[in-house]
Amino acid sequence: MSLTIYCLNGPNLNLLGEREPEIYGRDTLDDVRALVESRCSEGGASVVFRQSNHEGELVDWIQEARTKGAALILNAGAYTHTSIAIHDALKALTIPVVEVHLSNPGNRESFRRRSFVAPAASGVIAGFGAYGYRLAVDAAIELANKRS
Ligand code: CA2
Helix, strand or coil, rough: CCCCEEEEEEECCHHHHCCCCCHHHHCCCHHHHHHHHHHHHHECCCEEEECCHHHHHHHHHHHHHHHHHHHEEEECCHHHCCCCHHHHHHHHHCEEEEEECCCCCCCCHHHCCCCHHHHHHEEEEEECCCCCHHHHHHHHHHHHHHHC
């Protein structure tokens, strides 16, 4: 049976491509979805790709990935820097987690330097724009295959 990769996206990422292209690039979230779907299909995996502006909904989906997913790619947006609820949900997972960001939070405002996702992630990909999602898919499939 093929692997299912969850790719979850947090608040405001629905606005991608509409504002601040110098930080987040010109790709829309639909472009990112297409890239992720295509890379997953090349790697023999299926994908559940979602975005929410609501912390609790993201927590629900992380819990869903726990039983239905082989790996999780997560761009928690600003919740990365604030959410203990997302941190706790991630800690309950046994599947690999790949944290991804379009920008590099490490070279931006100091409040973006703390991540509540990173301590629960296998690795972090940041600063490569939409291309980072392609790298994240490769890492997620590699880690999921190693486990199965
Ligand atoms: O670089 C990333 O992927 C971020 O997760 C994006 C978040 C930000 O809070 C994180 O520090 C880093 C913000 C997403 C907002 O996306 C927008 C896109 C276009 C226009 C406005 C917001």
